[in-house]
Amino acid sequence: MLFLPELTLLAAGLLFxxxxxxxxxxxxxxxxxxxxxxxxxxxxxxxxxxxxxxxxGAFRVDLFSxxxxxxxxxxxxxxxxxxxxxxxxxxDSRPEYYLFLFTSNLGLMMLVSSVELLAIFIALELSSFAxxxxxxxxxxxxxxxFQMEAGIxxxxxxxxxxxxxxxxxxxxxxxxxxxxxxxxxEKLPQLWAQPTAVIAMLMILAGFFYKLALFPFHFWxxxxxxxxxxxxxxxxxxxxxxxxxxLLIRLIALVSNEGQVMLNLLMVSAILSMFYxxxxxLVQKDLKRMLGFSGIAHAGFVxxxxxxxxxxxxxxxxxxxxxxxxxxxxxxxxxxxxxxDGKNLRIDDLSGLxxxxxxxxxxxxxxxxxxxGIPPFVGFAGKFMLLVGVLKQDHLLLVILAAINTAxxxxxxxSVVRVTFCSEPVSHEPIRVNSLTNIASFxxxxxxxxxxxxxxxxxxxxxxxxxxxx
Amino acid sequence: xxQLVYNQGFxxxxxxxxxxxxxxxxxxxxxxxxxxxxxxxxxxxxxxxLSLALLFxxxxxxxxxxxxxxxxxxxxxxxxxxxxxxGISILLILLTTLIMPFCVLASWTYIKTRVPAFMICLLIMxxxxxxxxxxxxxxxxxxxxxxxLIPMYLLIGIWGGPxxxxxxxxxxxYTLAGSILLLVAIIWLYKTNNYSFFIPDMMWKGYSFTxxxxxxxxxxxxxxxxxxxxxxxxxxxxxxxxAPTAGSVILASILLKMGTYGxxxxxxxxxxxxxxxxxPYVLWLSIAGIIYGGLTALAQxxxxxxxxxxxxxxxxxxTLGIFVMNIQGIEGxxxxxxxxxxxxxxxxxxxxMIYERTHSRDLRSATGIGQYMPVFVTFVGFFSLSAxxxxxxxxxxxxxxxxxxxxxxxxxxALAAIPGAVLAAAYMLRMLQKIIWGGTDNPDQSLLTDxxxxxxxxxxxxxxxxxxxxxxxxxxxxxxxxxxxxxxxQFQTYQQAIATTGLML
Numbered sequence: 001m002l003f004l005p006e007l008t009l010l011a012a013g014l015l016f017x018x019x020x021x022x023x024x025x026x027x028x029x030x031x032x033x034x035x036x037x038x039x040x041x042x043x044x045x046x047x048x049x050x051x052x053x054x055x056x057g058a059f060r061v062d063l064f065s066x067x068x069x070x071x072x073x074x075x076x077x078x079x080x081x082x083x084x085x086x087x088x089x090x091x092d093s094r095p096e097y098y099l100f101l102f103t104s105n106l107g108l109m110m111l112v113s114s115v116e117l118l119a120i121f122i123a124l125e126l127s128s129f130a131x132x133x134x135x136x137x138x139x140x141x142x143x144x145x146f147q148m149e150a151g152i153x154x155x156x157x158x159x160x161x162x163x164x165x166x167x168x169x170x171x172x173x174x175x176x177x178x179x180x181x182x183x184x185x186e187k188l189p190q191l192w193a194q195p196t197a198v199i200a201m202l203m204i205l206a207g208f209f210y211k212l213a214l215f216p217f218h219f220w221x222x223x224x225x226x227x228x229x230x231x232x233x234x235x236x237x238x239x240x241x242x243x244x245x246x247l248l249i250r251l252i253a254l255v256s257n258e259g260q261v262m263l264n265l266l267m268v269s270a271i272l273s274m275f276y277x278x279x280x281x282l283v284q285k286d287l288k289r290m291l292g293f294s295g296i297a298h299a300g301f302v303x304x305x306x307x308x309x310x311x312x313x314x315x316x317x318x319x320x321x322x323x324x325x326x327x328x329x330x331x332x333x334x335x336x337x338x339x340x341d342g343k344n345l346r347i348d349d350l351s352g353l354x355x356x357x358x359x360x361x362x363x364x365x366x367x368x369x370x371x372x373g374i375p376p377f378v379g380f381a382g383k384f385m386l387l388v389g390v391l392k393q394d395h396l397l398l399v400i401l402a403a404i405n406t407a408x409x410x411x412x413x414x415s416v417v418r419v420t421f422c423s424e425p426v427s428h429e430p431i432r433v434n435s436l437t438n439i440a441s442f443x444x445x446x447x448x449x450x451x452x453x454x455x456x457x458x459x460x461x462x463x464x465x466x467x468x469x470x
Numbered sequence: 471x472x473q474l475v476y477n478q479g480f481x482x483x484x485x486x487x488x489x490x491x492x493x494x495x496x497x498x499x500x501x502x503x504x505x506x507x508x509x510x511x512x513x514x515x516x517x518x519x520l521s522l523a524l525l526f527x528x529x530x531x532x533x534x535x536x537x538x539x540x541x542x543x544x545x546x547x548x549x550x551x552x553x554x555x556x557g558i559s560i561l562l563i564l565l566t567t568l569i570m571p572f573c574v575l576a577s578w579t580y581i582k583t584r585v586p587a588f589m590i591c592l593l594i595m596x597x598x599x600x601x602x603x604x605x606x607x608x609x610x611x612x613x614x615x616x617x618x619l620i621p622m623y624l625l626i627g628i629w630g631g632p633x634x635x636x637x638x639x640x641x642x643x644y645t646l647a648g649s650i651l652l653l654v655a656i657i658w659l660y661k662t663n664n665y666s667f668f669i670p671d672m673m674w675k676g677y678s679f680t681x682x683x684x685x686x687x688x689x690x691x692x693x694x695x696x697x698x699x700x701x702x703x704x705x706x707x708x709x710x711x712x713a714p715t716a717g718s719v720i721l722a723s724i725l726l727k728m729g730t731y732g733x734x735x736x737x738x739x740x741x742x743x744x745x746x747x748x749x750p751y752v753l754w755l756s757i758a759g760i761i762y763g764g765l766t767a768l769a770q771x772x773x774x775x776x777x778x779x780x781x782x783x784x785x786x787x788x789t790l791g792i793f794v795m796n797i798q799g800i801e802g803x804x805x806x807x808x809x810x811x812x813x814x815x816x817x818x819x820x821x822x823m824i825y826e827r828t829h830s831r832d833l834r835s836a837t838g839i840g841q842y843m844p845v846f847v848t849f850v851g852f853f854s855l856s857a858x859x860x861x862x863x864x865x866x867x868x869x870x871x872x873x874x875x876x877x878x879x880x881x882x883x884a885l886a887a888i889p890g891a892v893l894a895a896a897y898m899l900r901m902l903q904k905i906i907w908g909g910t911d912n913p914d915q916s917l918l919t920d921x922x923x924x925x926x927x928x929x930x931x932x933x934x935x936x937x938x939x940x941x942x943x944x945x946x947x948x949x950x951x952x953x954x955x956x957x958x959x960q961f962q963t964y965q966q967a968i969a970t971t972g973l974m975l
Binding site: 312354369374375376380384385387388391392396399400403404406407410411414415417418421422423454455456459460463 | 543612616619620628638643647650654661
């Protein structure tokens with residue numbers, strides 16, 4: 001029972017493996033994937049209140065991990081609901097694609113439950129390697145070939161970051177004599193005087209900085225976002241980030257207030273992520289690439305919540321990453337629906353979208369305004385509470401720099417909205433989407449607005465969840 | 471929270487704020503053009519009628535916030551939904567609610583495409599605007615202040631003129647960039663004031679001098695761009711020219727007032743010391759705006775641009791009145807905010823009516839229409855007289871009070887403002903002369919039809935207020951007097967307290 005969501009995913013993966021041996025039709029595979037993702041969501045919701053330890057204490061099931069598992073399952077389901085007709089994955093390798101998608105999901109779910117360094121490492125690798133393979137599986141018949149380059153870059157950078165992490169873990173083991181986070185948390189406060197402890201912690205964090213695309217581990221983002229198929233990018237942009245934040249919260253909670261050096265480093269990383277992401281996004285022509293850079297900036301914002309080293313700060317970071325996933329999914333829903341034959345979407349391709357598909361235009365607009373941090377959407381509520389939390393810790397300069405970044409970011413989000421609403425469409429052909437996609441866009445819009453207008457229940461929930469691990 | 475006079479029974483302010491929003495939800499489901507028009511008219515009219523109840527229930531003898539409502543919202547951060555009005559905001563709320571039905575009427579035939587969406591934007595705007603003037607929680611204020619940009623951006627960007635993209639983006643970026651530092655200021659005030667976002671709690675607190683200067687700069691950037699004060703005015707002509715008529719009216723009549731309202735509500739009471747120090751600079755910027763707006767208006771060939779630049783001049787008078795810090799000045803400034811809303815709003819409606827007939831805002835293509843549209847030019851004539859503060863019209867009272875206040879503060883400053891009043895007469899008469907008579911080379915205007923009943927109904931109430939305020943401004947001044955006097959008295963007490971501590975040191 002404790003392991004049920006993971007078992008469901010494992011079964012799903014095996015099922016797709018069997019399917020890949022035959023020649024199943026495209027819709028069968030797709031429907032199967034949606035069905036299995038829903039089952040995963042249901043099982044993870046059933047297991048929400050489970051508590052317990054598995055595998056000699058390396059794997060902990062608590063409210064925190066179960067909530068993140070449910071979120072991961074829900075986000076995956078939404079990605080799978082995106083319109084199936086125009087998928088950008090090679091026809092003959094679709095069962096394999098879903099096999100890897102569910103394997104990656106399995107890795108991420110195990111990751112949020114891992115409380116032991118080696119378990120963390122194995123779970124992270126499981127989830128990463130599956131995604132490394134998913135990236136080059138893009139359909140090349142439409143004449144785009146940079147998916148190979150993207151896949152290799154993703155792999156090399158990923159392996160490098162993991163190398164850092166493993167190296168840091170070895171230091172940590174040498175310092176504390178244990179790989180269990182609980183033991184490390186006990187011993188770490190006495191060790192901060194040693195630079196080795198700081199370096200070890202930083203190197204471990206590097207692995208998650210890479211997953212979350214934080215400066216200076218952000219280099220893979222633009223190329224992978226651009227090179228991968230739209231659905232794959234939607235998955236990469238949303239699901240692994242949830243797990244990365246979950247683990248960052250677990251790890252940074254270890255640091256607590258002691259590490260002034262850590263604080264400074266996190267601050268620098270946050271600020272540089274924001275500036276690098278926002279300034280680079282200003283000049284992008286490709287929508288996915290732009291969202292990639294904006295993702296780097298948003299990761300910087302999430303870090304603002306973590307570097308307060310307060311429960312409320314972690315809760316806000318949690319709230320913010322969930323909001324970020326929602327608004328990102330809203331944008332990618334539109335990208336996947338508008339794109340023809342799974343090609344990449346230039347910003348100009350959105351011209352006059354409001355005439356071709358009003359609901360999609362509304363979804364995109366709300367998603368982008370929310371990413372830009374304009375009230376009354378979830379992006380504003382999250383940013384606002386993050387800034388309040390940071391100023392409570394007296395980091396006035398950090399708040400000002402973050403606020404300036406919000407102003408910079410408006411420009412590129414707005415230029416997409418401008419094209420959507422104010423330009424004449426190139427073709428007047430209406431865009432047809434199936435009803436599942438419509439339901440998904442309604443749900444996303446509603447969640448973005450409700451979470452933005454009335455955050456207390458969500459924050460309280462995040463707070464209770466976090467208390468289970470503090 | 472002792473500055474609040476709680477509202478017992480019917481939650482009038484909340485109904486005013488949320489009724490338009492609720493009305494807009496209906497239009498998401500019923501997407502029929504003519505239903506949307508009647509529905510929006512009905513909703514805005516009901517809000518306008520309900521808002522009159524504020525007038526009857528308003529206690530003119532207290533400076534506290536009346537009709538107050540308090541509901542906790544985000545407890546963990548101590549953010550609440552607090553609304554209430556005093557003498558400074560009541561007139562602005564009434565102006566908003568009363569002008570909105572006419573914006574709907576003015577868009578009746580002007581907007582032909584995507585009518586339900588247009589009406590949704592108008593109704594959401596109304597919610598945000600009333601909310602901004604009523605909000606007493608700084609986060610609530612900021613959320614509405616920013617959220618308003620989205621419908622306004624869409625109003626200009628979708629239904630605007632040929633250069634709508636440039637105008638709407640400029641409007642959005644300018645206003646948003648200006649208010650970013652306001653957000654930092656809000657959070658700083660929250661932390662300093664024992665974690666409270668309640669606006670009256672932040673006033674007259676004696677923050678350190680450096681903090682006040684920095685706060686004032688944050689406030690000034692946000693509000694001066696919204697007013698707009700010279701040299702932050704460049705977004706205004708672009709936005710006005712490209713916006714549809716209703717958008718121009720909302721911009722001129724209500725949105726610009728939010729800047730000056732912000733100065734009165736936040737800058738003066740929260741940063742009194744910084745205000746005293748920076749007052750002369752703001753005053754001379756106002757003078758620069760008055761003269762610059764007047765001279766630029768004189769040279770315009772586009773009627774909307776002309777009125778837009780005249781707005782820069784008129785709003786210069788308003789900021790002048792606010793920052794001379796005496797009772798005539800501030801009362802004149804508030805009255806002038808209302809007057810400008812009425813007069814400029816009406817002038818934009820008039821230009822919209824010509825535009826619907828000639829499809830041009832060019833002054834040359836509208837020359838000599840007096841012969842064929844007598845009713846129309848009568849209206850334009852009176853509104854133009856009001857725009858350059860002709861005695862007997864509303865603006866005269868406002869400008870007179872402001873100039874009286876300025877003379878009390880400093881004679882050179884007042885003398886510098888006088889040419890502005892003359893310039894106003896020059897550019898308005900120039901426009902009037904061309905529209906009514908023109909010259910020998912008038913285009914053929916004989917095909918033009920005079921105003922229809924709907925258009926007369928749209929303009930008549932504006933004319934009524936032009937003369938009511940012009941001939942009997944006392945009831946309006948009474949509404950605001952207690953609040954303004956209270957504000958000034960607090961300001962002086964604060965100054966004296968500073969002076970005594972200074973002496974003791």
